[in-house]
Amino acid sequence: MFPKLDPLLHSELRLAVMSILAGVESADFTYIRTQTGATAGNLSVQIEKLDAAGYITVEKGFKGRKPCTTCRITPAGQEAFGKYVEALKEYLSSGAS
Amino acid sequence: MEQNNNLTAQQSLQIISETFNNSRKGILRNSAKYFMLWGALLTVTSLVVYLLWHFTGKPQWNFLWFAMPAIGYPAAALLGRSDAAVPQNEVSKMLSSVWGVFGAFAVTLSAIAVALVPMNVSLIIVILFGLAECVSGALLKNWPITICGFLLGIGGAVVAMLVKSEAQLLIFTLAGILLLVTGFIMKLQYK
Numbered sequence: 001m002f003p004k005l006d007p008l009l010h011s012e013l014r015l016a017v018m019s020i021l022a023g024v025e026s027a028d029f030t031y032i033r034t035q036t037g038a039t040a041g042n043l044s045v046q047i048e049k050l051d052a053a054g055y056i057t058v059e060k061g062f063k064g065r066k067p068c069t070t071c072r073i074t075p076a077g078q079e080a081f082g083k084y085v086e087a088l089k090e091y092l093s094s095g096a097s
Numbered sequence: 098m099e100q101n102n103n104l105t106a107q108q109s110l111q112i113i114s115e116t117f118n119n120s121r122k123g124i125l126r127n128s129a130k131y132f133m134l135w136g137a138l139l140t141v142t143s144l145v146v147y148l149l150w151h152f153t154g155k156p157q158w159n160f161l162w163f164a165m166p167a168i169g170y171p172a173a174a175l176l177g178r179s180d181a182a183v184p185q186n187e188v189s190k191m192l193s194s195v196w197g198v199f200g201a202f203a204v205t206l207s208a209i210a211v212a213l214v215p216m217n218v219s220l221i222i223v224i225l226f227g228l229a230e231c232v233s234g235a236l237l238k239n240w241p242i243t244i245c246g247f248l249l250g251i252g253g254a255v256v257a258m259l260v261k262s263e264a265q266l267l268i269f270t271l272a273g274i275l276l277l278v279t280g281f282i283m284k285l286q287y288k
Contacts, residue, residue, distance in 0.1 A: 010104060012112060019116035024124070024184040031182040035120055085113065091106040 008053050009084045013038050013046045018081050021073040029069040122287040127183045129283035136276030138169050143269035150263040166204055188236050199229040219265040223253030226272050242279050
């Protein structure tokens with residue numbers, strides 16, 4: 001029996017956001033938007049969902065005079081992301097897609 | 098990239114690996130400019146000090162070395178301001194730490210050699226430089242950088258012991274060129 005894929009992560013944009021945050025200490029909103037090519041509105045919505053699930057933390061502040069939103073993956077987010085990747089590997093090794 | 102919740106397992110893995118790799122490449126490509134900045138500064142400073150010492154016969158021109166961190170650190174800070182949005186990953190953080198530690202040792206030892214205990218600073222700094230370059234190559238998984246760092250550290254130490262006065266400075270010109278080349282390699286490697 002295959003493990004169920006986390007529905008929160010099984011979405012193109014949220015998965016991309018988590019993949020970026022898994023490799024860095026923190027990243028700001030502009031960087032994530034550039035990397036994913038998503039619209040600001042859509043990205044905000046998906047980031048809010050990940051934040052609400054406790055997978056990331058979102059910190060609003062200022063860099064100089066410019067407002068800056070910094071996102072950081074949480075230990076719960078890292079665990080969920082790790083489990084998601086493991087589940088994907090199981091799917092793939094079984095030949096399912 | 099917009100919302101798509103009907104991903105296959107392959108698509109999901111592809112998104113993860115592509116996003117992760119693109120982000121990693123961008124971060125390391127961004128680090129390359131710091132290697133180029135310090136490489137250019139080291140090349141120019143060593144050549145200027147060498148030429149001035151050579152033509153005037155005055156070793157006091159070595160005090161110009163202290164201009165290098167005085168120019169380099171503010172310039173690096175300015176460069177950093179332009180890429181404020183680019184985060185750091187483990188490799189870029191370790192590279193910063195390695196070269197930060199190297200800089201601290203080089204400046205402090207030079208100051209001690211000038212003010213307190215005379216020593217062969219070129220010998221010590223070239224060994225530290227070779228070590229830092231070797232570690233950078235290992236972190237970047239780039240064998241040419243690792244080998245060049247090793248050769249420069251060992252070869253430079255031998256030259257620093259055999260060659261006296263201003264000719265020693267040419268080791269640092271070579272070291273500067275090596276830093277520049279490292280920056281170029283990183284730009285190409287993480288295109």
